[in-house]
Amino acid sequence: MKIFSKEQVYQGDKLTIERQNISSTDLMERAGTQIFNWIHSKMQGSQVPIHIFCGIGNNGGDGLVLARHLITHGYNVNTFIVNCSDKRSKGFLVNYDRIKNVTKKWPVLLNCSEDFPDINPKDIIVDAVFGIGLNRPINDWVKALFVHFRLSKAFTLSVDIPSGLYMDKPVEDEEAVVMAGFTLSLASPKLVFFLPETAKYTAQWEVLDIGLDQEFLLATQTDVELISKHEVIPNYMPRDTFVHKGKLGHALIIGGSYGKIGAVTLCSKATLSAGSGLVTAFVPKCGYIPLQSSFPEAMVLTDKHEHLLTAISFDIKPNVIAFGVGAGTHDLTTYAFEDFLRTNSTPLVIDADGLNLLAEHKHLLKLLPKKIPTVLTPHPKELERLIGVWSDDFDKLNKVKAFSKKHHVIVVIKGAHTITVFDDKLYINTTGNPGLATAGSGDVLTGVITGLIAQGYHPVVAAIFGVYLHGASADIAVPDFGYESLIASHIIEYLGAAFLDLFQQPEPSNKSETPSKAADN
Known part of the structure; x- marks a missing residue:
């Protein structure tokens, strides 16, 4: 609308x-x-x-x-x-x-x-x-x-x-x-x-x-569009009868550090649940056993370091790369991220510590891929580190639009009404609820967007569609868990229901449904 x-x-x-x-x-x-x-x-x-x-x-x-x-x-x-x-x-x-x-x-x-x-x-x-x-x-x-x-x-x-x-x-x-x-x-x-x-x-x-x-x-x-089911259905790409996993894209999730392998696990699961054909996780050595044990559908590559990302090297050709979940901001990780960006031309989704590294080392923004926009998924504090302090919401939106145009990036402003920004255009999401204010929900969102890009969705469409599905999954899950007991894993479990809901009778797109929502973490 x-x-x-x-x-x-x-x-x-x-x-x-x-x-x-x-x-x-x-x-x-x-x-x-x-x-x-x-x-x-x-x-x-x-x-x-x-x-x-x-x-x-x-x-x-x-x-x-x-x-x-x-x-x-x-x-x-x-x-x-x-x-x-x-x-x-x-x-x-x-x-x-x-x-x-x-x-x-x-x-x-x-x-x-x-x-x-x-x-x-x-x-x-x-x-x-x-x-x-x-x-x-x-x-x-x-x-x-x-x-x-x-x-x-x-x-x-x-x-x-x-x-x-x-x-x-x-x-x-x-x-x-x-x-x-x-x-x-x-x-x-x-x-x-x-x-x-x-x-x-x-x-x-x-x-x-x-x-x-x-x-x-x-x-x-x-310049502003409200995104509901009616708006996202035309972007849905149904699977061909004879499709196989090799045609649905290969996503690489780079992240994790000692004690934060769970973020990569959530992101990887969400990526596969959003439809990516293959998912590989690149993590420090300490993440190998946890990932192989808890998520057998993923392939795992490891850094030479036990606890940190220090040298990002892989021999696969992914269609999309997500960087940052649980990665930490150690100097060795910073150097590894910069070296990776200097040679990378694959579409990117950057979240969490990847955003913090971009904010702390602004020259890294110049190394992002030029041909296709990178998706950034900051929560409010990460956004502030990227664009600076804003005086009010209108000032914030103007600064985000300027940032988006300058660096050719898509910015997903996570919140009660998550707003996806690209150039001068704002896309306001209508799904989601206070249950999303829980640890790991942002890692899941990163995975959903990554999984859509892997399948061939343009990054702008993937960001808009991914935000919608992420919120819709939480909306469908709430009757079973309530706001307080909803956790990030539930969002992944209900992604299938969110896809199926696309084909149910659409709800009227001219009404507000939830008077109170909460930010994605």
Whole structure:
């Protein structure tokens, strides 16, 4: 699903009005009607008090359309105008007049000198104060109104975006943003629903179709895409009946050190479980017996050193190499990594200590393969070491995009909504849950991505698809283990179920499914 920028949303509205020969007020009527239909389908005439707070722009106009439809259908509605400026949009004014024609209970004008209305915990608040156009801090009295919402403990439904939340920059004051229990987002979700600092302002969201121009929706290229089952299925490459392991790729996993052979074992198992035909692990000598004993499907090569990687040498021709899991950052390992990079042209996936070595020795980034992008899979601290400290989530994304373009790498930003970045494009994942916050889950993700590249998936596709499968596996496993007892090995065990789930009835891709997730390790 495409995630449109603020400018693209405005463009879509404009083109829809022109091509469908309608007015902006007609489009507003559509939006408000769709919001009403959603609420009506849930409430079925319930007389719970609904307090609708409308701003004086287009978002407030949507709220007035909603209020009018609720009133004419017999709901218990109180409408308030947050009178925070002298500038009123045309759509607001038209719908302000229309609502007066259907009720004697006219909207109440709220000014900074007036007391806020009483709201009980069992009431419903509809927040239609500010929309996506907000670009400056709000007035103190409006902030006080939002605090009043929170203190009431009433369920809050936001129209399009929680008021006070910007589309493209961080929040200055947390109390100046509405905390929405649910947001009905118009046409597409918003990027801020998925970023660590701003996702908390809406517990759940759903997209409403307001009939924007289909050509615009299909042809417009966005810099952000939301990845669900619908988006990954076209990338799946089914196996041919007569295929054999030699045609499904050979993956080499390089890593491990004394006490950390388990990371290589998990990564290798995940690689094979993701579909790679062959897997070889290159480890220090201390890893030979553990790997051969615990994972007989893998072949094992060893370094000459007992406990460390000191000289990476092999006589196989892998299709992809994963480096870093459990490798450590000893000087001898650093030298071995640099020597390996100087002669390597095979596609790479780099994780864990491989990332730490790149961060500590930045000149190594120049040695990464040039023809095909390398996949980097950092957790937040590893990412910070690579790109430096960021001031906010938007600064982080800008720095990652610049880093990706400069070094021709794919960066998988692991988190509750893992974001895969390549050049200027962001791919936001929708699968996963707090159970992934467990030791070894990152090693498994590295293996899944590596296994897909081995089979011939392009690294960008492999990263996006791999992140999806990794999270889907954890989602399928949670009913059996719960969040707390889910471990990395379970993710591998349920990868097959994640593949099979691709062919089940797809879930709607316009809804948020999990209000709380956790980062991959």
